[in-house]
Amino acid sequence: MSFRQSLREFELATRPIHPESKAALEKRWRELPPHAQTDNQLLGRCAVGCEGTHGVFPKCNLTCSPCYHSADANKVRIDGAHTVDNVDEQMRYLRGIRGPRAHAQLIGGEVSLLPAADHAAALLAMRAQGREPMSMTHGDFDYDYLLDVVLDDEGRPRFDKVSFAAHFDSLMRGRRGAVRPRSEAELHPFREEFARMFVDLKRDHGVNRYLAHNMTVTPSNVDEVEEVTRAVLEMPYDMMSFQPAAFIGDDRRWREDFGEVTIDKVWERIEKGAGQKLPWQATQFGDPRCNRSTVGMRVAGVFAPLLDPEEPKDIAARDRFLAHHGGMVFGDVPKPVLAIKVARAALAHPGDIPPLIGLARRVVRRAGGLRRMIRAARRGKLSFKTFVVHNFMDAEQVAPAWELMEKGVVADDPVLKETQERLGSCMYAMAHPEDGRLVPACVQHSVLDPLENVELRRVLPLVGAGAAGAVSPSVVSRPSGLTPVRSTRRAGA
Ligand code: SF4
Numbered sequence: 001m002s003f004r005q006s007l008r009e010f011e012l013a014t015r016p017i018h019p020e021s022k023a024a025l026e027k028r029w030r031e032l033p034p035h036a037q038t039d040n041q042l043l044g045r046c047a048v049g050c051e052g053t054h055g056v057f058p059k060c061n062l063t064c065s066p067c068y069h070s071a072d073a074n075k076v077r078i079d080g081a082h083t084v085d086n087v088d089e090q091m092r093y094l095r096g097i098r099g100p101r102a103h104a105q106l107i108g109g110e111v112s113l114l115p116a117a118d119h120a121a122a123l124l125a126m127r128a129q130g131r132e133p134m135s136m137t138h139g140d141f142d143y144d145y146l147l148d149v150v151l152d153d154e155g156r157p158r159f160d161k162v163s164f165a166a167h168f169d170s171l172m173r174g175r176r177g178a179v180r181p182r183s184e185a186e187l188h189p190f191r192e193e194f195a196r197m198f199v200d201l202k203r204d205h206g207v208n209r210y211l212a213h214n215m216t217v218t219p220s221n222v223d224e225v226e227e228v229t230r231a232v233l234e235m236p237y238d239m240m241s242f243q244p245a246a247f248i249g250d251d252r253r254w255r256e257d258f259g260e261v262t263i264d265k266v267w268e269r270i271e272k273g274a275g276q277k278l279p280w281q282a283t284q285f286g287d288p289r290c291n292r293s294t295v296g297m298r299v300a301g302v303f304a305p306l307l308d309p310e311e312p313k314d315i316a317a318r319d320r321f322l323a324h325h326g327g328m329v330f331g332d333v334p335k336p337v338l339a340i341k342v343a344r345a346a347l348a349h350p351g352d353i354p355p356l357i358g359l360a361r362r363v364v365r366r367a368g369g370l371r372r373m374i375r376a377a378r379r380g381k382l383s384f385k386t387f388v389v390h391n392f393m394d395a396e397q398v399a400p401a402w403e404l405m406e407k408g409v410v411a412d413d414p415v416l417k418e419t420q421e422r423l424g425s426c427m428y429a430m431a432h433p434e435d436g437r438l439v440p441a442c443v444q445h446s447v448l449d450p451l452e453n454v455e456l457r458r459v460l461p462l463v464g465a466g467a468a469g470a471v472s473p474s475v476v477s478r479p480s481g482l483t484p485v486r487s488t489r490r491a492g493a
Pocket of ligand 1 (some may be wrong): 286287290291390391392393422423425426427428440441442443
């Protein structure tokens with residue numbers, strides 16, 4: 001490589017925002033519906049949105065209700081080579097459209113049913129396309145499996161850091177040791193044990209982690225959100241994500257009236273569990289009817305939000321950051337490169353330094369001051385936490401709304417119009433390189449998964465299973481007769 005070429009590469013590597021990221025963000029912003037182009041919107045300003053895989057390893061070995069997997073999911077064979085090929089193709093497509101950096105979920109069924117080597121290969125394929133992968137799991141696997149994913153044949157780590165999202169709730173059936181949990185509290189030891197595997201991984205092999213805790217919420221367990229929040233906040237999870245259940249996926253697994261659980265209801269319970277208000281209005285990912293989130297520092301039990309929506313100086317700092325530095329990547333960048341990037345950004349916008357330092361000071365103040373932070377850090381009581389509620393939509397609305405969107409028609413029906421608005425500002429997309437489309441995960445699960453599973457049954461039949469010719473795709477809709485709320489109960493009740 002010539003000196004000039006090396007210099008050009010160095011300049012690009014240390015440029016605060018990669019030009020392809022900038023272009024992808026601008027495109028994302030232009031394509032957002034006007035109602036989502038708000039001052040607090042992060043899509044198109046510092047994030048392109050999350051991505052997920054599909055049409056790979058649809059099988060799962062638990063029997064939860066609800067379950068978003070298609071009714072045919074368990075009639076498809078797990079096949080590592082097929083998974084890795086498809087993941088690679090989907091990620092290449094995303095790289096082309098959404099730029100060199102994004103968060104992507106390795107999802108589709110239960111990821112730990114993949115042989116460990118194939119799981120690792122899929123993660124490497126995602127990383128090769130600039131994706132920060134997160135493996136989505138029910139968390140019912142052993143430390144040995146984790147080691148087999150993370151370490152190569154010589155016992156050396158394949159990754160500096162791994163991200164896993166583990167789903168735990170009392171609606172899940174078949175977990176080893178908790179086949180039919182009667183309360184959320186019954187699952188706390190399993191939540192703890194899962195997270196501890198990653199603490200051990202760091203101790204034994206120096207591999208860092210990012211851990212998310214996911215929980216589906218229905219009328220049965222909504223009152224236990226408070227208890228789960230309180231307990232999981234003390235565990236080494238970085239993110240707590242709650243998903244009010246939607247009528248998507250396998251209609252044999254639908255129970256209760258999921259519509260009773262709203263984002264507001266869940267957020268209220270999370271706040272009770274955290275023991276304080278969790279302000280979220282300063283930032284928004286996509287449509288507020290889909291997502292709510294906040295990020296901050298937790299210091300000895302006190303959550304200090306990164307941004308206070310009621311503090312004008314915080315909002316001014318946010319606006320400066322989004323205007324000048326949105327799209328800058330901080331994670332997984334070698335420290336010297338990051339230092340040069342930050343220095344170049346500061347030189348380009350010196351006026352941003354005082355407001356951003358002011359913001360950092362206010363966060364420290366909200367956390368109780370520097371001394372308190374140092375004391376908490378020494379006791380292992382300082383961490384960053386993110387709270388999320390993600391509200392999927394029912395297949396009954398998504399299917400017709402999407403059909404009209406594909407024809408370029410805006411729905412007259414107010415419910416379908418709202419559905420279209422949400423789909424148009426979706427922050428969670430899946431790639432279809434075969435026909436050059438990105439689709440919202442709601443569409444994937446409601447409309448496309450059943451069709452894909454028919455094909456997957458043909459391509460990857462179970463050994464000894466009959467031909468897939470008899471299956472036909474169906475888009476399911478909300479049932480008329482819902483079963484009553486089940487008897488999961490609050491801890492100690
Ligand atoms: S996947 Fe569905 S619920 Fe989630 S952001 Fe997209 S449209 Fe909204």
